[in-house]
Amino acid sequence: MxxxxxxxxxxxxxxxxxxxxxxxxxxxxSLAFQNQETETKFKQYKGEVIDASSKKPLVFATLSLEGTNISTITNTEGNFILKIPSELTDGTVVVSFLGYKSKNILLSQLKPNKNKISLVISVTELSxxxxxxxxxxxxxxxxxxxxxxxxxxxxxxxxxxxxxxxxxxxxxxxxxxxxxxxxxxxxxxxxxxxxxxxxxxxxxxxxxxxxxxxxxxxxxxxxxxxxxxxxxxxxxxxxxxxxxxxxxxxxxxxxxxxxxxxxxxxxxxxxxxxxxxxxxxxxxxxxxxxxxxxxxxxxxxxxxxxxxxxxxxxxxxxxxxxxxxxxxxxxxxxxxxxxxxxxxxxxxxxxxxxxxxxxxxxxxxxxxxxxxxxxxxxxxxxxxxxxxxxxxxxxxxxxxxxxxxxxxxxxxxxxxxxxxxxxxxxxxxxxxxxxxxxxx
Known part of the structure; x- marks a missing residue:
């Protein structure tokens, strides 16, 4: 070394x-693999979460389906995959990140791929x-x-x-x-x-x-x-x-x-x-x-x-x-x-x-x-x-x-x-x- x-x-x-x-x-x-996907079919939504001003990716931003325990986080490139059971067709996805204003997006507005979600910084007045x-x-x-x-x-x-x-x-x-x-x-x-x-x-x-x-x-x-x-x-x-x-x-x-x-x-x-x-x-x-x-x-x-x-x-x-x-x-x-x-x-x-x-x-x-x-x-x-x-x-x-x-x-x-x-x-x-x- x-x-x-x-x-x-x-x-x-x-x-x-x-x-x-x-x-x-x-x-x-091969061991038996216990995966929720084997019992439930999912719809998958992919995209990225970025800073609205700088366009830089937000690492560990959270996306969660309101009223459920379904959530995911972004990786170091701001990318995410959110899996939702197929029977859930309505709902609101809450996107949040420390120090930023959260954004609510209707599930029906999300595309299977290339969703680009921008968050705005929550700024405190200098006074x-x-x-x-x-x-x-x-x-x-x-x-x-x-x-x-x-x-x-x-x-x-x-x-x-x-x-x-x-x-x-x-x-x-x-x-x-x-x-x-x-x-x-x-x-x-x-x-x-x-x-x-x-x-x-x-x-x-x-x-x-x-x-x-x-x-x-x-x-x-x-x-x-x-x-x-x-x-x-x-x-x-x-x-x-x-x-x-x-x-x-x-x-x-x-x-x-x-x-x-x-x-x-x-x-x-x-x-x-x-x-x-x-x-x-x-x-x-x-x-x-x-x-x-x-x-x-x-x-x-x-x-x-x-x-x-x-x-x-x-x-x-x-x-x-x-x-x-x-x-x-x-x-x-x-x-x-x-x-x-x-x-x-x-x-x-x-x-x-x-x-x-x-x-x-x-x-x-x-x-x-x-x-x-x-x-x-x-x-x-x-x-x-x-x-x-x-x-x-x-x-x-x-x-x-x-x-x-x-x-x-x-x-x-x-x-x-x-x-x-x-x-x-x-x-x-x-x-x-x-x-x-x-x-x-």
Missing amino acids: DENCRRIQKKTLTAALTLICLIAFGTKT EVDINAPKDAAALVKETLARKGDNYFDDPTLMTAFYRETIKKRRRNVSLSEAVVNIYKTPYSSVRKDAVELYKARKSTDYSKLDTIALKLQGGPFNTLYVDIMKYPDYIFADGSIADYKFTFSRSTRINDQLIYVINFKQWESIKEPLYTGELFIDVEKRTLTSAIYTLNITDKHRAARLFVRKKPAKVDVWPTEVAYRVDYREKGGKWYYGYSNVLLEFKVDWEDKLFNSVYSMTAEMAVTDWERNLQGNAPKSRERLKKSIILSDEAVGFSDPDFWGEYNIIEPEKSIESAIKKIQRQLRRAKAKGGAAAP
């Missing part, structure tokens, strides 16, 4: 996660902006990071979270995993790492669609947990590396009646390593990071591949084409905490002896469903903790626990993670009543 790659690995979130393991399989074993806010965007970011001990949870916390992991070949689901995990989160001011315990997990994989290649997402829930910038700032803004970025004020807006500064950041042109570009949403009054959306700047596909690909067959080239992250924080009692994160990756797999390459995408998202203070500092024993090298699909036991999953016996990847959480809340409450650790 060359010195440049070592320097990259010390700085980037991707290296900290070691996300991808690529393994050749000599068998064509409302706190005149005491730093005029230097980099200074505001540094101050926000420095105040994590004041503004974020300062007690050990036990969280329950729902995790979903999806692997697609082009647009077809080939592997789905879901889990309920316990997160033993240490105070934001502490340098101790969080611990994760697996409570329930299941998977559904169709290896026949993988062309004898299985992509395995290494890290499992840690992939999404380490996107918590306020807890793990070094994975994106390592010591000294904050100077590798140019920070600029983008706009001011109001989200949930809070005045938010949107800070753009990107690496300086003189920096050749693949770092990040994105937006930080900072509460002006409290100096808190409320959300962040950012992507890996893939300046060199070979360097980027070394960050992700842990193992691969000799005659196959694999490299990332898209890498995006999102984290959202929630507020309770004047303190903020990690609430939701999403990781999206797209890879090309190029066989030496094949004319066409394959495109795979991986999405991992996790949402906190409940939490309580862990004042006793309880933590799982070493053998009960998930390792950072976990491959969730290897740990999951499929659908062998119907008592827990109950009627929710099909993984529904096209529905929102909030929908999945609602469906298992009853089981989580029941587990709590029985003394289970999964529902604090």
Whole structure:
């Protein structure tokens, strides 16, 4: 490994996660694939969501069918695919993005392809902006990071979270995993790492669609947990590396009646390593990071591949084409905490002896469903903790626990993670009543 790659690995979130393991399989074993599409016919709508002014794509914009739990998000190019059951012919699709005015579109107005949806920035009048806010965007970011001990949870916390992991070949689901995990989160001011315990997990994989290649997402829930910038700032803004970025004020807006500064950041042109570009949403009054959306700047596909690909067959080239992250924080009692994160990756797999390459995408998202203070500092024993090298699909036991999953016996990847959480809340409450650790 060359010195440049070592320097990259010390700085980037991707290296900290070691996300991808690529393994050749000599068998064509096919497992039963639980996919909602096998039971319900869908209509499909494709398009892109862009900024109305700049025409730039909006990454992780949300499209949801009003009154249902059907939703999707855009990728790093602003593209989306929204699947609607064929029997639903009427309805309103709500398109939303942080800091932008939402747009309502009648389902009947959407075309099967080439829908272009533009959103307008929700701008706050300058008279409302706190005149005491730093005029230097980099200074505001540094101050926000420095105040994590004041503004974020300062007690050990036990969280329950729902995790979903999806692997697609082009647009077809080939592997789905879901889990309920316990997160033993240490105070934001502490340098101790969080611990994760697996409570329930299941998977559904169709290896026949993988062309004898299985992509395995290494890290499992840690992939999404380490996107918590306020807890793990070094994975994106390592010591000294904050100077590798140019920070600029983008706009001011109001989200949930809070005045938010949107800070753009990107690496300086003189920096050749693949770092990040994105937006930080900072509460002006409290100096808190409320959300962040950012992507890996893939300046060199070979360097980027070394960050992700842990193992691969000799005659196959694999490299990332898209890498995006999102984290959202929630507020309770004047303190903020990690609430939701999403990781999206797209890879090309190029066989030496094949004319066409394959495109795979991986999405991992996790949402906190409940939490309580862990004042006793309880933590799982070493053998009960998930390792950072976990491959969730290897740990999951499929659908062998119907008592827990109950009627929710099909993984529904096209529905929102909030929908999945609602469906298992009853089981989580029941587990709590029985003394289970999964529902604090």
